[in-house]
Amino acid sequence: MTVVIGFEGSANKIGIGIIRDGEVLSNPRRTYITPPGQGFLPSETARHHRAVVLTVLQEALQQAGLTPADIDCVAYTKGPGMGAPLLTLALVARTVAQLWGRPLVGVNHCIGHVEMGRLITQAHNPTVLYVSGGNTQVIAYSERRYRIFGETIDIAVGNCLDRFARVIKISNDPSPGYNIEQMAKRGSRYVELPYTVKGMDVSFSGILSFIEEAANKMLASAECSAEDLCFSLQETLFSMLVEITERAMAHCGSQEVLIVGGVGCNLRLQEMMGVMCKERGAKLFATDERFCIDNGAMIAQAGWEMFRSGQVTELHDSWITQRYEAPPTQIIPRCHDQTTIYSRGQQPFQHAVPV
Structure with missing residues (x-):
């Protein structure tokens, strides 16, 4: 041993x-x-x-x-x-x-x-969505190597969520991403945000700039609530991530998806990815915050x-x-x-x- x-x-x-x-x-x-x-x-x-x-x-x-x-x-x-x-x-x-x-x-x-995700979930050969405060990548094991098929071209998805949390003064305890997730559950109005997918790559900085400006105007005029903005931001970011993950799956012929990284414990992201996997007859693997x-x-x-x-x-x-x-x-x-x-x-x- x-x-x-x-x-x-x-x-x-x-x-x-x-x-x-x-x-x-x-x-x-x-x-x-x-x-x-x-x-x-x-x-x-x-x-x-x-x-x-x-x-x-x-x-x-x-x-x-x-x-x-x-x-x-x-x-x-x-x-x-x-x-x-x-x-x-x-x-x-x-x-x-x-x-x-x-x-x-x-x-x-x-x-x-x-490797931790593979150990805990026992996924065999998944397409990996790695999402955290500092990284956003779609990774697959191909020709004897892990290869990055898609990634952010500017900031990571976790960084985008964290910086938005600072704008509307969301608590960092236990984490800003977790608190955004909870607020998003109470949101009902979708505010249209930029949707930036370029092949298998994504861009989040423009979305962040847009929603920062929109937050100052909309919250001041009561056009929408902070919960609505959290809901809209999550739906947009996660839709982009699901899209590039599915594209990588099609490219590699994969029937498994593994979500890892700090943002990976977001239940809404897991739910959206699960819908995509079900439609493709694929399996989703994810873990909790531990x-x-x-x-x-x-x-x-x-x-x-x-x-x-x-x-x-x-x-x-x-x-x-x-x-x-x-x-x-x-x-x-x-x-x-x-x-x-x-x-x-x-x-x-x-x-x-x-x-």
Whole structure:
């Protein structure tokens, strides 16, 4: 049996999870929450992570009923994400690995989401919709690699929702996206918004600009309610995501859809995707907030896959990067093939931060 502990802290959530051969033993998490109307700054987020990381580590070991001697490998998020929070958890993971005398594995955050979704749902070969605060991509496994068939050309869907939440001062507790989802359930009037799909790509910045301006005018004149705007924004954004996912399914001949990432636990998105899948005779796979939202177990799972294939990260290479793409040589066993994530037209960010 192989036991891997994973450290995740790429944004405002810090999580430490422990995986033993596909079994989630523990997965505690903390979230840095700011006042309504505010986002989270990297330096303040890193300060939060530093304050709670040892407590979360202790909880992870206690919930799993394990000691450091039981751990075989230490995995951490190498990127992508916010620099200061990433650096904080990387330092802790590297220190723990040296103190415990265990090998270290740097994990791609995106692959962590995908592999965790596959583990929990047991999806075989799905078209993956990866939607979060920092990423929006349609990914499929083709010709021995994960490939991005569609993505946002500007901001991520989660970022669009979060920024709209700031405009109308929605609470960040437990998350702005969750609170928008609840408000949308009470909305009844649909406000027409721009719908921007370009092939398999989407654009959200124009929608955000439009609804920000519309919110100021419509709410002031009582033309519609904040709930109506939340409802309209969700319906428009999610319709775009369903469309590009279906297009990727048709292109790949896929009959499975897996939704991962923080926005993936939105029940309305799952419902709309489910309707599309039913019409195509396909299956929908999704998880709840325990595994959709950033967590340590997903890093542990991807680290477990990498470690069992013989991959380790040497101390001199245990850096972090805010835009991380897995190198072509990285092996994550799947049908005994090599897998990696490619981003079309983008080169790996060169300014890596050494730990």
